[in-house]
Amino acid sequence: MSEFLLVFGIALLASFLTYLGAPLAERFEAPQKVVSAALQFAAGIIAALVAFSLMPPAVRYGPYVGVVIAFFLGGLLFVTLEYGSARLLAARPATESGPKSLGLYIGILVDLVIDGVVIGIGSTMTLTTGLLLALGLAISTAPLAFVTTATAKRQGVSKEHRRLLAIMLFLAVFLGALFGFLVLRNQSLETRLILIALASGFLITTVTQSLIPEANREGEPGFAGILFIGGMALYALLSFTIR
Numbered sequence: 001m002s003e004f005l006l007v008f009g010i011a012l013l014a015s016f017l018t019y020l021g022a023p024l025a026e027r028f029e030a031p032q033k034v035v036s037a038a039l040q041f042a043a044g045i046i047a048a049l050v051a052f053s054l055m056p057p058a059v060r061y062g063p064y065v066g067v068v069i070a071f072f073l074g075g076l077l078f079v080t081l082e083y084g085s086a087r088l089l090a091a092r093p094a095t096e097s098g099p100k101s102l103g104l105y106i107g108i109l110v111d112l113v114i115d116g117v118v119i120g121i122g123s124t125m126t127l128t129t130g131l132l133l134a135l136g137l138a139i140s141t142a143p144l145a146f147v148t149t150a151t152a153k154r155q156g157v158s159k160e161h162r163r164l165l166a167i168m169l170f171l172a173v174f175l176g177a178l179f180g181f182l183v184l185r186n187q188s189l190e191t192r193l194i195l196i197a198l199a200s201g202f203l204i205t206t207v208t209q210s211l212i213p214e215a216n217r218e219g220e221p222g223f224a225g226i227l228f229i230g231g232m233a234l235y236a237l238l239s240f241t242i243r
Helices: 003-019 021-027 032-061 064-090 102-125 127-154 159-182 189-215 221-239
Strands: none
Touching: 003 102, 003 127, 003 159, 021 032, 021 102, 021 127, 021 221, 032 064, 032 102, 032 127, 032 189, 032 221, 064 102, 064 189, 102 127, 102 159, 102 189, 127 221
8 A cells, every 4th residue: 555545544534533523512512611621621732732843843943033933924814814804703794693703713724734734744754653643633633623613503603604614624634634745745844844833823823812712701710721731731741652
């Protein structure tokens, strides 16, 4: 069996495990406290992904000024998208139902794409590394898919659009993994590290401007923040275990 087909299978596995969170959210009604807790946990996973896996090699081996600028531009990109989505939603008729924050969904989809790219790049080293990354990252992406669907239900997104969102969650991981394997392995190290810094700025801004505010939208108790630290700790453990 060719290397590409094996990576294709790894990408398919990671995507399927991620997708499972969506039908579970459709099947079970999740109270706001559960959604808040899951968002806190997912935010911790994303923050740890940036802190332990993405930025250290970018800062250590990349062009320092370029990495810092790319990190800033990543955050600026998210803020711009969030501002644009807020303007569009403000212009919508008051009687029209729909999500309150497109930035939340955009940030989650970008995070899943980046997770997929990480899987793809890992597969360029060894197939075992790619498989372990796929299994490890699924621990965060499946709950994130659950939270995304549950939040969409709570915000009044139609069932048809939720189905489309679930498909996009699947494709984000799958296409990200194939992209990381087929395209980024041929790029220079500096280019890849600058792109990683750009993605890191986008993701960390997603955590601070969308995930955490959405988790605390209804004044959830501060005790739920322990799950944020728990998510960081779990990813830190996986990052040192899956090598």
